[in-house]
Amino acid sequence: MARRFLGKTTLYLLAIFGALVLAMPFIYLVSTAFTPNAYVLSIPPVLIPAHPTVQNFIDAWTTNNFGRYFINSAVVAGSSTAITVLFSAMLAFAFARYSFPGRTVLFYGMLLTLMIPTLVLIIPQFVLAKTLHLLDSLQGLVVVYSAGTALNVFLLRGFFEDIPQDLADAAAIDGAGIWTVFWQIMMPLARPALAAVTIFTFLTNWDEFPWALTSISSGDNFTLPIALQLFQQQHQTQYGVEFAASLIAVVPVIVVFILFQRHFVSGLASAAVKG
């Protein structure tokens, strides 16, 4: 009995130690964001600021324009996620339920790009965007993000394949075409899978860095990731404002995660099992 109790205590201590190591940087992030800049980076480091302030958040949001970057990020991530999820669901559905010449080639073409680092494509994407006058614009970001459908198609295809055939057959007897079957039958059934894919896609697009870094050059079009990086380069000592801005970028992600945690874990697990 005593041994059992000791064992349990050890487990709890280990779990708490791990949580501390993993959470400590965040604790610094939050506490520094609420610390007046003069007290940042003091020895010994202070975890609970003596004179907490929200001034850093005000400075970040207004004078340093992070309000605008937040809206840019929201517009870009929101619209590209909507497009990607819709298009990848359509592709996945067609690949899963219909046979047509070219199906195998197209599907494996998509899988092939999954093996290729996205940064490998960035040079030709840059040249193409330059030709099409899509550099330094939010539309240019949306277009390129929206093309990243391959992983979603791969995940959703498995889901559409698992939907019982009789449901689709019943609709086919009624003479329903591909659009009707897709919208009326498949999309409602696929809701949990779509939720998982939507969350992943949104977070990926919200955090995307290399393409924004490459294509965006004027301040009006900055998204949060590149604005954060540039701010860090230009104001290396203003950690309070920098961390307040980082929190502005991270908090929506954490909220989405906690709200939809269930979908996250199931989505990840299915990816691992399928892979």
Next chain:
Amino acid sequence: MGSQVMKAPGGTAAVAPSYARRSRQLRRLVPIYLFLLPGMALFLTWQLYPLADAFVMSFFHWNLLEPSTFIGLNNYQRALSDPLFWQSLRNVVVYTVITVPGQMVLGLAAALLLDQSLRFRAVFRTLYYLPVITSWVVVSIMFTYLYNSQAGPLNYLLDDVLHIIPNYQIWLGDPNTALPSIATMGIWKGTGWNMVIFLAGLQSIPREVYEAAKVDGAGAIKRFTHITLPLLRPTTTFLVVVLVIGGLNTFIPVWIMTQGGPIHSTETILTYMYKKAFADIDLGYGAAISYLFTALIFLISVAEIRILRRRYEY
């Protein structure tokens, strides 16, 4: 798009489809192709075409300023005799060799721990996952602060509190510690992801197997090495392949924390490729580097899958 792919009912190939059948097929296929069109158009334009275009560019001297000239394999030869290319490759290999086992061991340990019936288990799992969902940009900025050479919390902890190091270390400014510092951060960020994948793997092992082993008198360690580890093999294979690709692809943390310095000690293939393409405007050379790199990743992944599968089968 030949019609030979389509089989006539009954399985015999339609040798000379009648006009009526043809038009029936067409009427069936056109809506499907229209349905595929929007997603496929975007994918072909912005993913597959760039992939082919990069290949073509890699044979050219291409700098956007003057007309491109075909130079054959010149860019590839240049890469293979470029000491900085090899240094970058060595760096990403070192980074991968540190981070992949690091994340997997800690991730498995966390999964085993949080697979127990502990109170607040869900809270712990969420906490452990926080670094995973936080973007690389924010994590890199955060750790630049923690690693600060003058008054960073890490120096304070290791020197003033624990007295492990004799004096404050310039973590990111010293060629000896810069890469390991970034790799440590990589482990910190990735452990939670490994944990979630391992938890899914652990839950797929039937409890009865453990019960049976217990009855046979197998201790906890024996159960772990003889049941858990072998049955986690598919999970492990998946993780190794994905993590190695991720490690070799490291770009954002290096770009933000050190820009590849000091003296290229943290240069990765992708930061080097990026600098060549967009700072030196040497796009053809950048494309050649990225193609060499893609080929390498492909070979490594295939080799990993073969080796890990083979051992799994016996």
